[in-house]
Amino acid sequence: MSFQRQAPPGTGQDRSLIGRDIPRADALAKACGSERFAIDLYPEGLLWAGAKRAGVPHARINSLRLDAALRVPGVIDILTRADVPGSNRQGIVHKDQPVLCGSKVRHGGDPVALVLAETRQALESALVLIEMDLTPLPGVFDAASALAKGAPLVHEENEGGNILLHAVIAAGEGKKVLRRCPVRVRGSFIVPMQEHAFLETQNGVARLRPDGTLDMTVSTQAPFRDRFEIASALGLDPGRIRIRAPYLGGGFGGKDGATVQCLLALAALKAGGRPVKMVWEREESILAGYKRHAARLHYELGAGRDGRLAALTCRIYYDTGAYAHLGGEIMELGMEHAGGPYRIPNTHIEGFCVYTNNPVAGAFRGFGVAQTSFAIERMVDALAAKLDMDPLQLRLQNALRPGDLNCSGVRLEDEFGFAGCLEAIAGHPHWTGRGQWTKAARPFTRRGVGLACAANAMGYGRGLPDAAVAKLELTGQGRFRVYNAVADMGQGNAATFCQIAAEELGQELRDVELVQPDTLLCHPSGSSSASRTTYTFGNALIKACAAMRDKLFARAALFLLKDELAGLALLPGRVRDTQTGREVALTRMAAMLPRDDRVCVSEFLMPVVADPPATGRAFRLGFPHRFFSYAAHLCGVEVDELTGKVTLLRSLTAVEGGQVVNPQCFEQQVQGASAQGAGYALFEDFKVDQGRILAKDLSTYLIPTALDLPDLEVIAVAGDEPTGPHGLKGIGEVGLHGPLPAIASAVQMAVGAHLGEGPITPERAYAAAKRPRGKGGRK
Amino acid sequence: MIVDFVLNGKRLRIDCDPGRRVVDYLREEAGLTGVKEGCGTGECGACTVLVDGVAKLSCLMLMAQLAGRELLTVEGLGSVESPHPIQAAFAGHGAVQCGFCTPGMVMAAAELLAADPDPSRETVRRAISGNLCRCTGYVKIVDAITAAAHGLNEARKDKD
Numbered sequence: 001m002s003f004q005r006q007a008p009p010g011t012g013q014d015r016s017l018i019g020r021d022i023p024r025a026d027a028l029a030k031a032c033g034s035e036r037f038a039i040d041l042y043p044e045g046l047l048w049a050g051a052k053r054a055g056v057p058h059a060r061i062n063s064l065r066l067d068a069a070l071r072v073p074g075v076i077d078i079l080t081r082a083d084v085p086g087s088n089r090q091g092i093v094h095k096d097q098p099v100l101c102g103s104k105v106r107h108g109g110d111p112v113a114l115v116l117a118e119t120r121q122a123l124e125s126a127l128v129l130i131e132m133d134l135t136p137l138p139g140v141f142d143a144a145s146a147l148a149k150g151a152p153l154v155h156e157e158n159e160g161g162n163i164l165l166h167a168v169i170a171a172g173e174g175k176k177v178l179r180r181c182p183v184r185v186r187g188s189f190i191v192p193m194q195e196h197a198f199l200e201t202q203n204g205v206a207r208l209r210p211d212g213t214l215d216m217t218v219s220t221q222a223p224f225r226d227r228f229e230i231a232s233a234l235g236l237d238p239g240r241i242r243i244r245a246p247y248l249g250g251g252f253g254g255k256d257g258a259t260v261q262c263l264l265a266l267a268a269l270k271a272g273g274r275p276v277k278m279v280w281e282r283e284e285s286i287l288a289g290y291k292r293h294a295a296r297l298h299y300e301l302g303a304g305r306d307g308r309l310a311a312l313t314c315r316i317y318y319d320t321g322a323y324a325h326l327g328g329e330i331m332e333l334g335m336e337h338a339g340g341p342y343r344i345p346n347t348h349i350e351g352f353c354v355y356t357n358n359p360v361a362g363a364f365r366g367f368g369v370a371q372t373s374f375a376i377e378r379m380v381d382a383l384a385a386k387l388d389m390d391p392l393q394l395r396l397q398n399a400l401r402p403g404d405l406n407c408s409g410v411r412l413e414d415e416f417g418f419a420g421c422l423e424a425i426a427g428h429p430h431w432t433g434r435g436q437w438t439k440a441a442r443p444f445t446r447r448g449v450g451l452a453c454a455a456n457a458m459g460y461g462r463g464l465p466d467a468a469v470a471k472l473e474l475t476g477q478g479r480f481r482v483y484n485a486v487a488d489m490g491q492g493n494a495a496t497f498c499q500i501a502a503e504e505l506g507q508e509l510r511d512v513e514l515v516q517p518d519t520l521l522c523h524p525s526g527s528s529s530a531s532r533t534t535y536t537f538g539n540a541l542i543k544a545c546a547a548m549r550d551k552l553f554a555r556a557a558l559f560l561l562k563d564e565l566a567g568l569a570l571l572p573g574r575v576r577d578t579q580t581g582r583e584v585a586l587t588r589m590a591a592m593l594p595r596d597d598r599v600c601v602s603e604f605l606m607p608v609v610a611d612p613p614a615t616g617r618a619f620r621l622g623f624p625h626r627f628f629s630y631a632a633h634l635c636g637v638e639v640d641e642l643t644g645k646v647t648l649l650r651s652l653t654a655v656e657g658g659q660v661v662n663p664q665c666f667e668q669q670v671q672g673a674s675a676q677g678a679g680y681a682l683f684e685d686f687k688v689d690q691g692r693i694l695a696k697d698l699s700t701y702l703i704p705t706a707l708d709l710p711d712l713e714v715i716a717v718a719g720d721e722p723t724g725p726h727g728l729k730g731i732g733e734v735g736l737h738g739p740l741p742a743i744a745s746a747v748q749m750a751v752g753a754h755l756g757e758g759p760i761t762p763e764r765a766y767a768a769a770k771r772p773r774g775k776g777g778r779k
Numbered sequence: 780m781i782v783d784f785v786l787n788g789k790r791l792r793i794d795c796d797p798g799r800r801v802v803d804y805l806r807e808e809a810g811l812t813g814v815k816e817g818c819g820t821g822e823c824g825a826c827t828v829l830v831d832g833v834a835k836l837s838c839l840m841l842m843a844q845l846a847g848r849e850l851l852t853v854e855g856l857g858s859v860e861s862p863h864p865i866q867a868a869f870a871g872h873g874a875v876q877c878g879f880c881t882p883g884m885v886m887a888a889a890e891l892l893a894a895d896p897d898p899s900r901e902t903v904r905r906a907i908s909g910n911l912c913r914c915t916g917y918v919k920i921v922d923a924i925t926a927a928a929h930g931l932n933e934a935r936k937d938k939d
Binding site for chain 2: 021023024026027028029030031032033034035036037039040042196197198199200201247248249250251252281282489490491492664665667668671672674675676678697698699703704705706707709711712
């Protein structure tokens, strides 16, 4: 892929770096094993910290017996609730999650004690020897039982009982118009939790410096926010906490919010100035880490006989587990996307985000949208079947176009190209040749081809300013240093910042260097999340580059004895006066300029919806969103008639995300999202029984291997977002939503039965194939 | 226990706990943190190293098992200054995202290409099927290994 464009004026470049496959700046060091992740740090004289986890989903804590554990040689200290200064509460919006539980535990992963030891062996021995005297309490393990009258309460003090958030988004007259629709379809859907399964588990190192600074390096998506979360929970001054975030070994949302941070900080406070390391083992990561929200969704969709969508009503239940994390905000985004990328003038979307004694749900790539995408796409398929219409044409007929109102009643003022995604699929041989392809199924197998679409918002949404501050330095050696302030969890934003800076400054890529997020050196720029990272920080960086260029011209004028700045050009390693041909090297200028004068800092704030609709009043922040990326996704599957095993043979994703700055990075994101979506669709059965996780490791919780996926194909659909850096929108999440509904649709085509529950395991596909035909689609 | 082995081309004779996991020795003692640990139970492949040319999981090996063996980690294969063609291909073909699975993938690929200089995509997929990647969907990893195979074959032809 290649999209050649003009270089920016004044840089003297003959060839733009934008739109080209640029190998990522971080790739080679990672491939050679020399990149240091947080987990690779073993400071001299370190202590190990680890948490004792409750192991039961709901219980009163009577007492802890620590004496045997304290006698283990090498154990330094064991901390409990009584040792926690401050509020002992973590949480991004709702602070409801204890650092260490004192009176009760609300899910199996809750920590009750923190051990500090000289060695990992001593730590492990001590954790086993801590005795917990707990009185089990009756628990609630799904939304329905949590909402039942007299249900046990997860948080007794919560005003809404087990309800974290109840909200409605309405546009037009959803319920009324639906009753009058000549064609209606109804369906109920279930999706399980999903585990992030990043390969680098939650970890960090921390040390209390002699000057009182808490110096931490953490595998985190939100280093700037972490300071405030730690400070609030432990009663510290956030200004005395320094967080560094090196490259993450995966995040996907699961490292947005406190994981090890508060426990590690607490341990460091008690470590006498020695460094402390905490690494969650894989089973602990699965037990205590955040999950995608399990959900139940009840939909009814109405249309005219011509297929024009008229009304949608739905009730959705998100299980946020024992703590809020961002549960309300996640359900909000799901609700905002409940109608998919379609024009539905009348909607009534009601959501309940509910506490249970299940593992804690939180941010996960797609942030609530995967669940509602499944439901709406299955409904559109059901409608197409009822109307006997082509599912692609029905989608195209109702596709959101610029100027339309979306299902939240927000007018989409910006240009976008969702219809182009559908057209790209419609013209592809995988779609046009699907009849022949499905007929070519091998003996005892059946084939099907399914289609699904999605939108995914970019940014925090209204009410929470989505801002970034970029700092750029001309180093003393005459190179440029970008202070990346948004963690790179693998998506490649850091490398893209190098590409953008090199482009804007007219420099060779090798003359741009990076500093990774460090709250001491960089400026607060928000979290690595919400498909915002490259858009928001990239825009700030472009402004910093322009300021730097202006500054260098002004300073070069002195060297070049110019009275005015016209005719100056920034070239690799030098400023040139194009009128006289005289040049001054950046190394020379850098040596003469004081450091303060070699730094430029610029900021950017994402624009928001100017005129938000009068709905979604329950959302305190993050509603509505203005910018969206779009995708259409095709899957071709083969179903084994004898075993029910579904094999994904074809996967094609067309994505519109504005301009493509680096096609290689674009494909990486879409392929990675498709793979996680395929895992969600077929393999990732996060089984929980009465709050106990059954899929507790990577041999029982199966993520796709190289043998489970075909070559994932990607089409970049032409687009342009004028407010984006080089016309870009965020596309890190939108590719995740298609696979589950598209595979369900393909399996339905193959076996002739409706599938409304994910993942589509062999058992479910087999049972569906055995159901008498004609009963699918509408329950 | 005294254990003699070769680590990244260097002959070593060390006094160690024979029951210590090789991954812990490599990361904490030898400073070879390119060897990653993703699960500790042999499920993810991030800690893959070559033992006498065979891909092994260093989280499931104990120090005593190293006696008389030749051990190669990702650091021994190549460096940023002088990368092995497989490492260069991973970087050039976009096979690296978060990069945590990459060292193990690279070592699995090294074992494959030593045995099969011209593998099909299906063969590559089978060879790396014990190495989990959560970022890429594997396409570009397969691209990189296939391209590295071609590059190595061309280099061999040049020598003939």
